Amino acid sequence: MGVGTESWVVMATARSPTNIAVIKYWGKRDESLILPINDSISVTLDPDHLCTTTTVAASPAFDSDRMWLNGKEISLSGGRFQACLREIRKRAHDVTDEKKGLRISKEDWQNIHVHIASYNNFPTAAGLASSAAGFACLVFSLAKLMNVSEEYGALSAIARQGSGSACRSLYGGFVKWVMGNDSSGSDSIAVQLVNEAHWSDLVILIAVVSSRQKETSSTTGMRESVETSPLLHHRSKVVVPSRIVQMEEAIRSRDFASFASLTCADSNQFHAVCLDTSPPIFYMNDTSHRIISCIERWNKLKGTPQVAYTFDAGPNAVMIAPNRKTATDLLCRMLYYFPPSPDTELSSYILGDKTILQEAGLKSMGDVEALPPPPEMADKLTSRVSGEVSYFICTKPGQGPVLLADENESLLHPQTGLPK
Amino acid sequence: MGVGTESWVVMATARSPTNIAVIKYWGKRDESLILPINDSISVTLDPDHLCTTTTVAASPAFDSDRMWLNGKEISLSGGRFQACLREIRKRAHDVTDEKKGLRISKEDWQNIHVHIASYNNFPTAAGLASSAAGFACLVFSLAKLMNVSEEYGALSAIARQGSGSACRSLYGGFVKWVMGNDSSGSDSIAVQLVNEAHWSDLVILIAVVSSRQKETSSTTGMRESVETSPLLHHRSKVVVPSRIVQMEEAIRSRDFASFASLTCADSNQFHAVCLDTSPPIFYMNDTSHRIISCIERWNKLKGTPQVAYTFDAGPNAVMIAPNRKTATDLLCRMLYYFPPSPDTELSSYILGDKTILQEAGLKSMGDVEALPPPPEMADKLTSRVSGEVSYFICTKPGQGPVLLADENESLLHPQTGLPK
Numbered sequence: 001m002g003v004g005t006e007s008w009v010v011m012a013t014a015r016s017p018t019n020i021a022v023i024k025y026w027g028k029r030d031e032s033l034i035l036p037i038n039d040s041i042s043v044t045l046d047p048d049h050l051c052t053t054t055t056v057a058a059s060p061a062f063d064s065d066r067m068w069l070n071g072k073e074i075s076l077s078g079g080r081f082q083a084c085l086r087e088i089r090k091r092a093h094d095v096t097d098e099k100k101g102l103r104i105s106k107e108d109w110q111n112i113h114v115h116i117a118s119y120n121n122f123p124t125a126a127g128l129a130s131s132a133a134g135f136a137c138l139v140f141s142l143a144k145l146m147n148v149s150e151e152y153g154a155l156s157a158i159a160r161q162g163s164g165s166a167c168r169s170l171y172g173g174f175v176k177w178v179m180g181n182d183s184s185g186s187d188s189i190a191v192q193l194v195n196e197a198h199w200s201d202l203v204i205l206i207a208v209v210s211s212r213q214k215e216t217s218s219t220t221g222m223r224e225s226v227e228t229s230p231l232l233h234h235r236s237k238v239v240v241p242s243r244i245v246q247m248e249e250a251i252r253s254r255d256f257a258s259f260a261s262l263t264c265a266d267s268n269q270f271h272a273v274c275l276d277t278s279p280p281i282f283y284m285n286d287t288s289h290r291i292i293s294c295i296e297r298w299n300k301l302k303g304t305p306q307v308a309y310t311f312d313a314g315p316n317a318v319m320i321a322p323n324r325k326t327a328t329d330l331l332c333r334m335l336y337y338f339p340p341s342p343d344t345e346l347s348s349y350i351l352g353d354k355t356i357l358q359e360a361g362l363k364s365m366g367d368v369e370a371l372p373p374p375p376e377m378a379d380k381l382t383s384r385v386s387g388e389v390s391y392f393i394c395t396k397p398g399q400g401p402v403l404l405a406d407e408n409e410s411l412l413h414p415q416t417g418l419p420k
Numbered sequence: 421m422g423v424g425t426e427s428w429v430v431m432a433t434a435r436s437p438t439n440i441a442v443i444k445y446w447g448k449r450d451e452s453l454i455l456p457i458n459d460s461i462s463v464t465l466d467p468d469h470l471c472t473t474t475t476v477a478a479s480p481a482f483d484s485d486r487m488w489l490n491g492k493e494i495s496l497s498g499g500r501f502q503a504c505l506r507e508i509r510k511r512a513h514d515v516t517d518e519k520k521g522l523r524i525s526k527e528d529w530q531n532i533h534v535h536i537a538s539y540n541n542f543p544t545a546a547g548l549a550s551s552a553a554g555f556a557c558l559v560f561s562l563a564k565l566m567n568v569s570e571e572y573g574a575l576s577a578i579a580r581q582g583s584g585s586a587c588r589s590l591y592g593g594f595v596k597w598v599m600g601n602d603s604s605g606s607d608s609i610a611v612q613l614v615n616e617a618h619w620s621d622l623v624i625l626i627a628v629v630s631s632r633q634k635e636t637s638s639t640t641g642m643r644e645s646v647e648t649s650p651l652l653h654h655r656s657k658v659v660v661p662s663r664i665v666q667m668e669e670a671i672r673s674r675d676f677a678s679f680a681s682l683t684c685a686d687s688n689q690f691h692a693v694c695l696d697t698s699p700p701i702f703y704m705n706d707t708s709h710r711i712i713s714c715i716e717r718w719n720k721l722k723g724t725p726q727v728a729y730t731f732d733a734g735p736n737a738v739m740i741a742p743n744r745k746t747a748t749d750l751l752c753r754m755l756y757y758f759p760p761s762p763d764t765e766l767s768s769y770i771l772g773d774k775t776i777l778q779e780a781g782l783k784s785m786g787d788v789e790a791l792p793p794p795p796e797m798a799d800k801l802t803s804r805v806s807g808e809v810s811y812f813i814c815t816k817p818g819q820g821p822v823l824l825a826d827e828n829e830s831l832l833h834p835q836t837g838l839p840k
Binding site: 228230231234235238239261264265268269271272273275276277278279280282285286289292293296299300 | 648650651654655658659681684685688689691692693695696697698699700702705706709712713716719720
């Protein structure tokens with residue numbers, strides 16, 4: 001293996017986006033390979049605002065595979081990590097590092113341990129699909145390190161074994177996870193429908209909702225739904241296949257009204273199936289319901305969908321506006337209904353792309369307090385209660401994983417292979 | 421008509437129970453006749469705790485049909501009231517009142533106006549199926565007044581035209597509303613499965629949940645579900661028919677575990693279908709969810725259902741315990757999780773059958789404050805927040821409508837026919 005000393009370290013650092021499904025994945029037909037019972041479609045979120053950065057390092061000096069998440073060492077013993085490591089190692093190729101004067105052969109990779117450091121630029125616990133970005137980034141960076149030549153589709157099938165929705169984070173833009181038919185899972189892969197430039201007008205606003213409840217993990221939740229919900233089977237066999245066709249068409253033709261109707265209906269149906277599970281699963285709370293009601297009233301007033309909303313396995317709302325103008329209208333509504341606490345600074349209440357604040361004409365908390373009630377509230381009384389939303393993140397559709405060439409961005413020391 | 425003076429007034433007063441569905445009715449196949457898309461099954465609640473009392477009076481001196489609900493005059497112009505009045509008048513028979521020296525012929529009834537006074541012994545706005553008790557009582561008392569000879573099944577088909585679920589309030593015990601096939605609705609009637617003595621051990625605890633939200637009316641809600649929910653059709657055609665068979669068997673054999681599983685699953689599925697509606701309908705709120713979670717955790721600890729829960733078109737929980745002992749355990753849990761506000765008296769927090777308080781060993785607010793956390797909470801922290809539940813009502817399965825012979829109980833003056 002290589003030449004000379006055994007103290008070398010090779011590394012790769014990558015950044016991967018998270019994604020949010022607009023046609024939901026809920027239910028596995030194979031628990032260990034993570035094969036879904038229906039296709040799903042997602043939009044990839046701009047990694048500038050929500051992403052995982054992962055550095056993987058390999059060295060003959062490492063005693064074992066190790067991983068650090070947000071600076072804290074975590075166990076790699078889980079079957080999901082092991083599956084990703086095993087599948088990537090299987091596909092490793094010879095690597096030559098001329099600068100270091102190294103040649104690592106295909107076979108060598110089987111015996112070299114890796115160190116992995118991963119960091120989310122958003123709160124892990126906030127329920128923002130950190131495992132999707134995480135496993136996508138793990139697989140992508142390992143594949144780069146080990147010179148895996150497989151296409152992104154094949155990589156997505158590996159990431160899928162880490163976390164189902166991770167397969168969709170291998171691409172930017174709009175992505176479809178094809179459920180596939182093969183029992184090996186080899187055809188259960190992600191495909192890009194359109195890249196992030198196709199529908200770049202879209203603006204995405206995420207409301208991170210405060211919650212005092214511990215949620216059912218999505219793994220447990222979907223298993224229980226598969227076992228007990230009489231409605232899930234009908235959803236996966238009858239409803240979703242037709243929605244997938246309609247959603248693909250809506251995305252290709254940038255038909256926002258259809259896109260929004262399908263997105264909202266599918267989010268609600270996913271939560272309906274959770275409620276139809278025994279015991280029932282509640283991911284949305286009263287704040288989630290209020291957000292939906294606000295948007296539905298607005299949509300009704302206008303006679304056509306202004307904004308789409310979708311909720312994953314938690315109370316956070318992901319809202320999608322067709323353009324900047326509507327996004328500012330949305331932001332004003334959200335800040336009217338869900339103002340920050342009096343002691344919060346506006347700039348820490350709206351994260352991500354903060355330029356939306358200027359576009360909305362909001363410079364200070366005084367501007368937020370002076371917001372008029374939206375016209376659809378004309379005949380209704382509503383109280384402006386702060387504290388229901390922790391903060392908002394403004395973002396947009398984004399690109400897939402990228403390799404970060406700058407060694408300064410790596411999370412591991414180039415010499416020791418330990419967290420910086 | 422009659423003899424002598426035209427100033428006579430004839431009256432009848434009746435009391436009718438409300439009911440709560442354990443297999444839910446949601447969706448009409450005929451809006452004006454109120455014909456459902458599936459069978460439903462309910463338990464009639466003890467009218468001592470929840471009932472409507474209605475007095476109907478007829479007199480040639482009345483200028484028009486008039487009605488007072490809880491002392492306030494309301495319009496009878498709605499199609500639903502008109503349908504009930506028309507169908508009952510159609511079936512009127514000769515009435516002889518020997519005391520008053522009167523004979524009212526079958527034909528006379530078509531031209532005599534009626535006064536109706538109705539009173540609920542529970543808050544109308546609390547979402548406790550007041551319209552079911554109300555229309556059942558209206559039809560029952562009118563039928564008595566006009567000497568209608570039809571059986572209760574035929575009367576139930578008339579009450580159904582006032583409010584669908586009212587048809588099930590024509591009987592005590594457990595009642596099935598058979599959807600029927602005929603387009604006239606003549607076979608869409610209620611039948612008694614078992615009377616209230618069959619399963620008299622059951623104890624019913626209702627949590628009237630505080631809500632700041634105005635709910636979608638069930639009429640509007642079910643119309644929108646029929647028009648937009650892709651899951652409702654599957655529920656009504658596939659899921660409910662098999663649940664009806666299982667529920668009837670569970671009731672006949674007093675199999676509480678099956679009864680509870682079916683009741684909870686069907687309540688949750690009804691709310692799932694509401695969520696699958698566009699725009700989605702939310703009847704349960706965070707407090708409803710917390711009540712469900714409390715019961716599900718308890719059931720899980722015990723390995724078998726201790727208590728059933730069901731929710732109608734609102735956030736209130738109706739909980740059914742198999743016996744007094746379990747009901748006291750349930751009450752203690754509810755008071756642990758949802759204590760009354762400090763300024764509330766215990767006796768105004770538990771309404772209906774208050775003897776449950778003594779059986780639970782709860783004499784004062786001090787006893788409530790001293791309640792230990794339930795064992796299923798052992799490893800969890802929970803806050804005891806007051807104000808989420810307005811009050812509880814303890815009741816049991818009860819009897820169907822009865823005629824009240826005592827004139828003191830009538831709500832109208834025997835001479836003027838106006839509210840007392």
